[in-house]
Amino acid sequence: MGDVAAPPVSSALSHLLGEVRAAVDARLPALLAADTPSKDPGDPLPSAAREALLSPGKRVRPVLVVLAGELFGVPRARLVDVGCAIEMVHAASLVLDDLPSMDDATLRRGKPALHVTHGEANAILVAVTLLARAFGLIAEAGLHARRGGLPASAALDLVSRLADASGLAGLASGQALDLATDAASATFDRLETIHARKTGALFVASAEFGAVLGGAREKELAAMRSYARNVGLAFQIVDDLLEQAPARESGKSARRAPAPAFVRHVGVDGARSLVAELTAHAVESIGTFGKKGILLREFALLLRDRKN
DSSP, rough: OOOOOOOOOOOHHHHHHHHHHHHHHHHHHHHHTOOOOOTTTOOOHHHHHHHHHOOOOOOOOHHHHHHHHHHHOGGGGGGGHHHHHHHHHHHHHHHHHHTTTOEEEEETTEEOOOOHHOHHHHHHHHHHHHHHHHHHHHHHHHHHHGOOOOOOHHHHHHHHHHHHSSSSSSSSHHHHHHHHHHHGOHHHHHHHHHHHIIHHHHHHHHHHHHHHHTTTHHHHHHHHHHHHHHHHHHHHHHHHHHSSSHHHHHEEEEEEEEEHHHHHHHHHHHHHHHHHHHHHHHHHHTTTGGGGGHHHHHHHHHHHOOOO
């Protein structure tokens, strides 16, 4: 399957990206503060959690929630908070990923990693806090359906999918496999499994969130899962390619021995070809939606060609 040429980012996608990122950045502090019962000046956890969650990011996963949801006619107002829940899980995973017992990273997005600024114990507690808040946020939406929340059945569905994406079928398992696999002995299949869980699972959950809230049928959900799996894996390989750049460009500095990565397994050119192939598969997956899927197509190409 050949590469897919990337057109310039349309004004429609550009506006959506800007609006969703702004909406998420505005909602995250309020959603986190709502879980803080009191302000004890001696408690280091609220400020540390805020620092981890509000660290500047691309907000790719909430954007995918919105793109998927709007494809199925869901009002954006119903999508932003569940997208924030996904972002909380992602932020927690980054905090854990940077710990001395894992990647032992001293920088994240060009700034000191959370365990450097707040200590390892507080960093672990922040990760737990953000995970708990993510699930609580969705549960609360299900409890307040009459006040603009979610139907209880939909909230339960999202909680179940997020649990799968976070645990033994997703992030946690992917990280464990990553740590148990050295770069020299990593096989292609093992790398695919690692990154399908470590990165892809949360992409799949993001796409499913929007589609489920829009009442997607199983065939449509399958198409969205295929799209998200391929886009998520491509996204991770692009990250690996970017990490070949100096820390000042990639924004991360890890002291762990080289982690298993496709770019080390197949080389830079092979990794770029793989990204192109995965992106083409993602675009093909949403062909069934016709012109309605144009923004998802553009989004896949944008992620393929990103430089940071």
